Amino acid sequence: MAGRKRKVQDITSAAALRETGLLLQRKRTEPSCRASAEPVPIESVRGFEPEQSRYFSTEPQRRLEQDFFNQPCISLAKAFLGKVLVRKCADGSELRGRIVETEAYLGGEDKASHSAGGKRTERNTAMFMKPGTIYVYPIYGIYLCMNVSSEGEGAAVLLRSLEPLQGQSAMRELRTARRKDGTRQLKDKELCNGPSKLCQALNIPRCFDRRDLASDPEVWLEADQNTSPPKPKDIVSAPRIGIESYGEWAKKPWRFYLRGHPCVSVVNKEAERCSLYGNGTNSSDS
Numbered sequence: 001m002a003g004r005k006r007k008v009q010d011i012t013s014a015a016a017l018r019e020t021g022l023l024l025q026r027k028r029t030e031p032s033c034r035a036s037a038e039p040v041p042i043e044s045v046r047g048f049e050p051e052q053s054r055y056f057s058t059e060p061q062r063r064l065e066q067d068f069f070n071q072p073c074i075s076l077a078k079a080f081l082g083k084v085l086v087r088k089c090a091d092g093s094e095l096r097g098r099i100v101e102t103e104a105y106l107g108g109e110d111k112a113s114h115s116a117g118g119k120r121t122e123r124n125t126a127m128f129m130k131p132g133t134i135y136v137y138p139i140y141g142i143y144l145c146m147n148v149s150s151e152g153e154g155a156a157v158l159l160r161s162l163e164p165l166q167g168q169s170a171m172r173e174l175r176t177a178r179r180k181d182g183t184r185q186l187k188d189k190e191l192c193n194g195p196s197k198l199c200q201a202l203n204i205p206r207c208f209d210r211r212d213l214a215s216d217p218e219v220w221l222e223a224d225q226n227t228s229p230p231k232p233k234d235i236v237s238a239p240r241i242g243i244e245s246y247g248e249w250a251k252k253p254w255r256f257y258l259r260g261h262p263c264v265s266v267v268n269k270e271a272e273r274c275s276l277y278g279n280g281t282n283s284s285d286s
Contacts, residue, residue, distance in 0.1 A: 062223040066214045069132030069148065073155035076131075076148070077104040077256050080157060082230050084165065084222040087202040095170060095202050097162030097192050098224060101257040101264050103240045105147070107154025112243040112250065115154025126210045127156045134219070136199070136209040143196035146204050148213055160241075160255070162192035163263045164201070171201035189262045234259050238271035 064083065071079065080099045087095040105113040107127060114124040114137070126135035127149055135147035135156050147156040164171055171191045176183075178200055192198045204219070213221055237253040244250050257264045259272060 062225065064214070064221040064223060066130075066132055068221070069130075069150065069214060071131070071151055073104045073106050073150040073152050073157060074254060076150040077102040077157045077254070078235055080148075080159065080221075081235060081256060081258055082224055082227060084224045085159065085162060085202065086220050086222055087204065088218050089170070089203070093167060093170065095167035096165040096222075097198070097202065098165055098227075099159060099161075100163050100261045101159075101161035101255070103158040103160055104150075104254040104256070105156055105158065106254075107152055107156070110249060110252075112240065112246040112252075113154065113156075115156075118154060120154075124154070127154045129210065130212075132212055132214045134208050134211045134213055134216075136204060136206055138206065139196065144199040144204060144206060145195040146199055146208070158195060159198060160195050161257070161263050161265045162198050162201075163261065164188050164191045174203055175200050193263045194265045230258055233276075236268065236272050236275055238268035241266055 068079070069076065080102045083099050085097050085099060089095065105115075107113050107115040108118060110116055113127075114121075115127045120128055123137060124135070126133045127147070129149055131148075131150050133149040135149060136144055137147070138144055145158060147158045149156045168188055168191065172186055175186055175191055175197065190197075192201045198204070202219075208216075208219060211219070213219065236257050236259050238255045238257070239251050239253060240255045253271065255268075257267075
């Protein structure tokens with residue numbers, strides 16, 4: 001009886017060894033599931049729309065943290081260009097757009113700023129909070145604009161325009177919901193080419209006011225891994241828009257945009273010529 005038991009154990013052990021060998025061999029021949037350095041072809045990934053193919057990568061995204069926002073207003077306005085604004089929706093999907101146009105509002109002596117003269121109100125509180133705080137305010141009673149506070153008392157940067165990168169179909173639906181029936185379908189470049197359009201397309205609500213862009217779970221900023229940061233010659237400095245009544249402050253070249261980009265809201269040919277053929281620099285600090 002004991003001999004028979006040992007024989008059964010030997011057979012079982014042999015089978016186990018063979019199974020282990022098969023598993024090891026299978027493990028060696030099966031492809032690894034770990035992300036590679038190269039982007040995965042989007043066509044092979046179910047659930048992603050073709051419009052996302054240029055921007056989907058297995059590389060981890062680089063969220064910009066507090067240190068990025070800790071810089072003077074004009075510097076931050078330029079630094080925003082080329083960065084990606086991300087909006088995470090309730091269903092877990094994400095909308096992405098590359099920032100292509102900004103405006104700097106310095107507070108204090110800047111008469112065109114909501115915080116001119118150091119004036120604090122319930123509305124502009126976010127402008128006096130730590131750099132990276134979101135400031136959302138209404139215009140014309142129905143539209144919203146998104147700003148981000150910087151270093152400097154009451155200073156903030158207005159996000160003017162984005163290049164849609166991911167979720168264009170959802171952006172188009174969000175924009176269409178605010179337009180009259182029967183209007184033509186918006187082109188991609190028209191989805192976010194203005195501050196209120198940006199807020200509509202990414203569904204940025206009023207309640208985002210005073211949130212921290214460095215840590216918020218529903219909206220944040222990323223470095224774009226698919227493009228190189230813009231060079232100084234690629235950035236145009238032009239007067240800000242919609243503040244003509246503020247005299248000399250309306251002439252300050254504190255609007256910044258990427259030269260030649262189709263998603264810029266308003267192109268300023270004179271400013272572009274000056275920056276290219278003038279003294280070779282953008283006099284954005286004057």
